[in-house]
Amino acid sequence: MNAKTKKRMIVVTGVIVMVLILILAIVGGSTAAKTISLADAASGQYVDQRVQVTGNVVENSYTTTGNVLTFSIYDPDSEDGSTLSVSYDGAAASTFGNDVTAICTGKIGDDGVLYASEMVTKCPSKYESGTEALTVDRMMGYGSDITGTTVRVTGKIQAGSQNAAGQGDRFVLEDADTGATVSVLFDGAVSEETLADGASVVLTGNLTEDGKFSATNVALAE
Template identity: 40%
Template sequence: MNKRAKNRLIGVTAIILIAVAAIFFGLGGEQAAYYKSVQEIATDTALQGERVKVGGLVIAGTWDKKSNPMSFDIRDENDAQGTGPSVQVVYNGAVPATFGDGVTAILTGEMGTDGTLNADEMITKCPSKYESATGAMPIGDLIGKGESMVGTTVKATGFVKRGTIVAPGSGVRFVVTSTETGGPEIGVAYEGALPSGMVDSSKLVLTGAIEADGTFVATNVALDEAQK
């Protein structure tokens, strides 16, 4: 390569690097978010007006999916006793199907002057939860017992019907069937965090009771440990 060609290559490379740097810093100035804890965003007033990213546990009983925009409170994941600060989140966006009480929500948005996080992005991180199906009543048997089982807390097992998992707050959260391919089925109401890895056709172990309207209201949802 002669000297002129080499100088031209150096010049072109420099222009490309400058352009890439300009794009990177331009986007960073508008879209970058600082990852913070709930404790930090709750107490640091310097973050007001800043775009932040935070992960926290959704506090049970603080949300209503039917509100628009949706609002709920979060606290730090390591705040097991619930004695630390909480932050109210106002969220504009689609609610993930895995959202629920106790789920870890990772949110991005702008801190308001009133200490509220105005979020426009949310993803959820679900806990791994497995349970033995030993002693659990097959859903088909439970349905077959009819009204005699209404209000009785039981441990039951069944399979997630394809395409039925939805976000909480809609009544029935998903439907379970007696076999992987179908059979008798029942709608399950549940407001908690769905176990990580729960998908269509997953075999579940449920704890709860059938209500008078025929809905199974679950207090716990886990994957069959045989699926590990």
């Protein structure tokens, strides 16, 4: 290889490297999200910019149309009562629910809505003793005699039965000994650990007339 050919290859290689650097810079710049507060997101100064906003889901603010989940979030550390509307085009995790912390990433539209392409939910794990709680089999055995009465029941999460809040029954509770089951209604926040397949949990709530358990609290069994 003569000197002229070597020089030409060096120049071509240099151009390729520069183009790759430019492409990476453009791609990186377009996907990076700026973390801002909910108040900043609601101010209108970040329209059409890719941002990440964290807030808690406003109680019963969520609806699902097709595959689009819409809801509102608020800042639990702020007293001004500001909320931000979010539209998420994707499947919500089973941990989604009232007052759960939602980390939303996307672009804010001219209408002030955060159109999220990514969403992560989280909430603190809670534990509760299962002492004196009824088993599923024992509770169901009482039938109508226990309907509407606040009780505590313990069992395990049936594998594959979990749904996000607002998308039907939240999960199925199974008796670890007999295999008896009951469908559970619950719209509150709950951790991924609590809703894991086979997790032992303690529920507080009441048996409804249609034979489902309406829970007011879901906790991991100690």
